[in-house]
Amino acid sequence: MALSKTEKRQKIKRRVRRNIFGTAERPRLSVYRSNKEIYAQLVDDNAGVTLASASSRETKATGTKTEQSAAVGKLIAEKATAKGIEVVVFDRNGFVYHGRIKALADGAREGGLKF
Secondary structure, three states: OOOOHHHHHHHHHHHHHOOOOOOOOOOEEEEEEOOOOEEEEEEEOOOOEEEEEEEHHHHOOOOOHHHHHHHHHHHHHHHHHHOOOOEOEEEOOOOOOOOHHHHHHHHHHHOOOEO
16 A cells, blocks of 8 residues: 555655754754644754744745745744854755745755755
8 A cells, every 4th residue: 555645754754864963063954844834943963952943933924835934944044043053954854855845945045054
Protein backbone atom coordinates (compact mmCIF):
# COMPACT_ATOMS: atom_id res chain seq x y z
CA MET A 1 0.00 0.00 0.00
CA ALA A 2 1.28 3.46 -0.88
CA LEU A 3 2.29 5.92 1.79
CA SER A 4 0.00 8.83 2.55
CA LYS A 5 1.17 12.40 2.03
CA THR A 6 2.04 12.91 5.71
CA GLU A 7 3.77 9.52 6.03
CA LYS A 8 5.87 10.34 2.98
CA ARG A 9 6.86 13.72 4.48
CA GLN A 10 7.76 12.07 7.79
CA LYS A 11 9.98 9.57 5.98
CA ILE A 12 11.79 12.38 4.13
CA LYS A 13 12.06 14.35 7.38
CA ARG A 14 13.77 11.45 9.18
CA ARG A 15 16.19 10.99 6.30
CA VAL A 16 17.12 14.69 6.19
CA ARG A 17 17.41 15.06 9.98
CA ARG A 18 20.05 12.32 10.11
CA ASN A 19 22.50 14.76 8.53
CA ILE A 20 21.31 18.13 9.89
CA PHE A 21 22.28 19.16 13.42
CA GLY A 22 22.11 22.59 15.03
CA THR A 23 24.58 23.99 17.55
CA ALA A 24 24.61 27.21 19.57
CA GLU A 25 26.96 28.86 17.04
CA ARG A 26 25.11 27.50 14.00
CA PRO A 27 21.52 26.66 14.96
CA ARG A 28 19.03 24.75 12.85
CA LEU A 29 16.37 26.89 11.14
CA SER A 30 13.38 24.56 11.27
CA VAL A 31 10.33 25.40 9.14
CA TYR A 32 6.80 24.05 9.54
CA ARG A 33 4.03 24.80 7.07
CA SER A 34 0.36 24.24 7.80
CA ASN A 35 -2.53 25.01 5.48
CA LYS A 36 -3.06 28.46 7.00
CA GLU A 37 0.18 29.47 8.72
CA ILE A 38 3.95 29.05 8.49
CA TYR A 39 6.31 28.78 11.45
CA ALA A 40 10.08 29.04 11.79
CA GLN A 41 12.34 28.47 14.75
CA LEU A 42 16.05 28.44 15.51
CA VAL A 43 16.95 25.30 17.46
CA ASP A 44 20.12 24.40 19.36
CA ASP A 45 20.09 20.59 19.23
CA ASN A 46 22.98 20.24 21.69
CA ALA A 47 21.06 21.91 24.50
CA GLY A 48 17.62 20.99 23.12
CA VAL A 49 16.31 24.56 23.26
CA THR A 50 14.62 26.96 20.87
CA LEU A 51 16.65 30.16 20.53
CA ALA A 52 14.10 32.20 18.56
CA SER A 53 10.83 31.67 16.77
CA ALA A 54 8.55 33.49 14.34
CA SER A 55 5.24 32.75 12.67
CA SER A 56 2.82 34.26 10.21
CA ARG A 57 0.43 34.86 13.13
CA GLU A 58 3.05 37.08 14.71
CA THR A 59 3.93 39.21 11.67
CA LYS A 60 0.40 40.40 10.85
CA ALA A 61 1.55 40.57 7.22
CA THR A 62 -1.16 40.77 4.60
CA GLY A 63 -1.16 39.47 1.06
CA THR A 64 -0.67 35.99 -0.29
CA LYS A 65 0.68 33.15 1.82
CA THR A 66 3.95 33.36 -0.10
CA GLU A 67 4.33 37.05 0.82
CA GLN A 68 3.54 36.22 4.44
CA SER A 69 6.23 33.52 4.37
CA ALA A 70 8.82 36.03 3.15
CA ALA A 71 7.84 38.33 6.03
CA VAL A 72 8.32 35.47 8.51
CA GLY A 73 11.78 34.84 7.03
CA LYS A 74 12.74 38.48 7.54
CA LEU A 75 11.37 38.43 11.10
CA ILE A 76 13.33 35.32 12.09
CA ALA A 77 16.46 36.89 10.57
CA GLU A 78 15.94 40.03 12.67
CA LYS A 79 15.51 37.97 15.84
CA ALA A 80 18.60 35.91 15.00
CA THR A 81 20.83 38.93 14.39
CA ALA A 82 19.58 40.46 17.66
CA LYS A 83 20.91 37.34 19.42
CA GLY A 84 24.18 37.45 17.49
CA ILE A 85 23.42 34.57 15.12
CA GLU A 86 24.50 35.01 11.50
CA VAL A 87 24.92 31.46 10.15
CA VAL A 88 22.25 28.73 10.33
CA VAL A 89 21.54 25.26 8.95
CA PHE A 90 18.28 25.16 6.98
CA ASP A 91 15.87 22.33 7.87
CA ARG A 92 12.95 22.21 5.45
CA ASN A 93 11.33 19.56 7.66
CA GLY A 94 10.46 17.19 4.81
CA PHE A 95 8.68 19.84 2.76
CA VAL A 96 9.65 20.43 -0.86
CA TYR A 97 11.95 23.46 -1.30
CA HIS A 98 9.42 25.34 -3.38
CA GLY A 99 6.76 28.00 -2.91
CA ARG A 100 6.29 29.13 0.68
CA ILE A 101 9.35 27.26 2.01
CA LYS A 102 11.56 28.90 -0.62
CA ALA A 103 9.98 32.31 0.07
CA LEU A 104 10.77 31.98 3.78
CA ALA A 105 14.37 30.99 3.01
CA ASP A 106 14.79 33.92 0.61
CA GLY A 107 13.31 36.30 3.19
CA ALA A 108 15.75 35.04 5.82
CA ARG A 109 18.65 35.54 3.40
CA GLU A 110 17.46 39.09 2.68
CA GLY A 111 17.35 39.66 6.44
CA GLY A 112 21.04 38.74 6.72
CA LEU A 113 21.13 35.04 7.60
CA LYS A 114 23.63 32.81 5.79
CA PHE A 115 23.03 29.14 5.02
